Amino acid sequence: MIASPSNGLGPLGPEDIDAGDCARCGTGLKMGKLRVPGHRVLADATCPQCSDEYFIDVPSSFALLSPVRYCHTQQRHLGAAILPFWQNWFDKMMEAQAEVEVEINLGKAVERPLLLHCLDPIFGHALKRLFHADAYMKRYPERPLIPLIAPWLQSFLPEGIAGAITVKWKGGSGLGWSRELDNRMAAFIQQYPGTEFCQTVPSLASEDIDISRFSGVQPMERSSGRNRARPTVCYVWRDTRCWGGSIEAQLENVQQLRRQLLSETPDMRFVVAGISSSDRWDDETEFLLFEKPGPEQDRQLNLLYSQSDVVIGGHGSNMILPSAHAGGTVELVPPKRWHNAWTASFFRSDCSPAEAVFYHRYLPDTTDIGTICDVVHVISGFAPRFDLLGGGDNTRFERVDAGRLTAEAASLPGFRP
Numbered sequence: 001m002i003a004s005p006s007n008g009l010g011p012l013g014p015e016d017i018d019a020g021d022c023a024r025c026g027t028g029l030k031m032g033k034l035r036v037p038g039h040r041v042l043a044d045a046t047c048p049q050c051s052d053e054y055f056i057d058v059p060s061s062f063a064l065l066s067p068v069r070y071c072h073t074q075q076r077h078l079g080a081a082i083l084p085f086w087q088n089w090f091d092k093m094m095e096a097q098a099e100v101e102v103e104i105n106l107g108k109a110v111e112r113p114l115l116l117h118c119l120d121p122i123f124g125h126a127l128k129r130l131f132h133a134d135a136y137m138k139r140y141p142e143r144p145l146i147p148l149i150a151p152w153l154q155s156f157l158p159e160g161i162a163g164a165i166t167v168k169w170k171g172g173s174g175l176g177w178s179r180e181l182d183n184r185m186a187a188f189i190q191q192y193p194g195t196e197f198c199q200t201v202p203s204l205a206s207e208d209i210d211i212s213r214f215s216g217v218q219p220m221e222r223s224s225g226r227n228r229a230r231p232t233v234c235y236v237w238r239d240t241r242c243w244g245g246s247i248e249a250q251l252e253n254v255q256q257l258r259r260q261l262l263s264e265t266p267d268m269r270f271v272v273a274g275i276s277s278s279d280r281w282d283d284e285t286e287f288l289l290f291e292k293p294g295p296e297q298d299r300q301l302n303l304l305y306s307q308s309d310v311v312i313g314g315h316g317s318n319m320i321l322p323s324a325h326a327g328g329t330v331e332l333v334p335p336k337r338w339h340n341a342w343t344a345s346f347f348r349s350d351c352s353p354a355e356a357v358f359y360h361r362y363l364p365d366t367t368d369i370g371t372i373c374d375v376v377h378v379i380s381g382f383a384p385r386f387d388l389l390g391g392g393d394n395t396r397f398e399r400v401d402a403g404r405l406t407a408e409a410a411s412l413p414g415f416r417p
């Protein structure tokens with residue numbers, strides 16, 4: 001199953017999807033309509049010979065890597081899924097009915113709209129799909145772009161979209177099948193002929209993303225953010241996947257981290273930020289915690305990240321916006337997350353490979369607090385000249401001006417012999 005658009009991503013309609021052959025009789029399947037029952041976009045397909053009916057994963061996002069084809073006449077999958085969670089989620093969608101509220105807001109009359117499907121129970125997955133919006137608006141300026149989002153993505157809608165379809169789950173995991181959404185989207189597709197879906201990838205390269213278009217906040221200027229009089233360090237709190245295994249252990253770890261950082265840099269500002277319904281806090285620590293995300297809450301958090309020299313946090317969606325806005329990040333990685341540790345980092349478009357390695361560090365979540373503090377101090381307190389040390393024209397063989405390198409290095413603090 002391969003999508004037809006050449007040269008990168010593109011809009012997908014039923015004609016762009018190869019449904020493959022019937023598992024029972026081998027006849028080529030006849031493609032039907034696209035449908036949106038929940039966290040994925042499916043195509044209906046039917047065997048013209050034996051009338052078996054299928055759901056075909058539209059090749060976008062994780063379905064590009066691990067498509068699910070499902071025969072609902074025989075109630076079985078065809079082919080093995082490469083990413084087990086993707087097939088598990090498909091099964092959950094088939095098993096559970098979801099109750100949702102659907103709100104369609106269109107700012108103007110639309111023709112041949114492009115739908116950007118960002119419905120996913122995991123914040124990072126959903127946000128990364130929304131990040132495709134600008135590239136689509138740039139490449140297809142004549143086509144109105146309409147994201148499908150959960151309410152918690154409303155704060156991140158960029159300017160220039162033609163509207164949004166907001167889907168609010170009434171309980172449940174966000175993985176179930178919603179008849180309401182399925183019907184409303186079928187009516188939408190019928191009302192607006194030529195509707196297509198934006199094909200996405202799980203992680204778009206951040207060269208194509210200007211984070212401030214989504215968050216409304218400019219990231220920290222790294223050159224001016226270094227060596228400031230009062231460095232800011234932030235710990236991103238979450239109530240799940242806690243550092244140390246429990247909320248109590250995480251709180252103890254964070255307090256110890258704060259005490260040790262402040263003992264070495266007394267004027268450091270240390271803030272615990274994020275979303276939490278916990279109320280077990282102390283009076284000495286500065287907090288920017290909210291029970292739920294929302295436009296004002298997200299803005300305040302992103303503003304704090306943009307003022308933070310280093311943000312520390314456990315691996316997960318919670319690290320995407322900090323890494324996009326802060327000077328640097330230290331991600332604490334649990335043993336089972338090393339394979340995708342990098343996926344929660346946003347590497348800015350102005351970030352060279354050397355800078356990416358310097359400003360984004362990954363440590364085992366069992367690392368002792370002293371070592372974490374050492375790494376935080378290096379990122380917040382040391383301003384490497386990447387143009388001298390490992391990037392830019394100054395370090396390219398044919399362009400090195402050796403005399404200039406020595407002179408510039410000698411002028412750097414900490415580099416004097």
Ligand SMILES: [Zn+2]
Pocket residue numbers: 022023024025026027047048049050051052
């Ligand atoms: Zn057949």
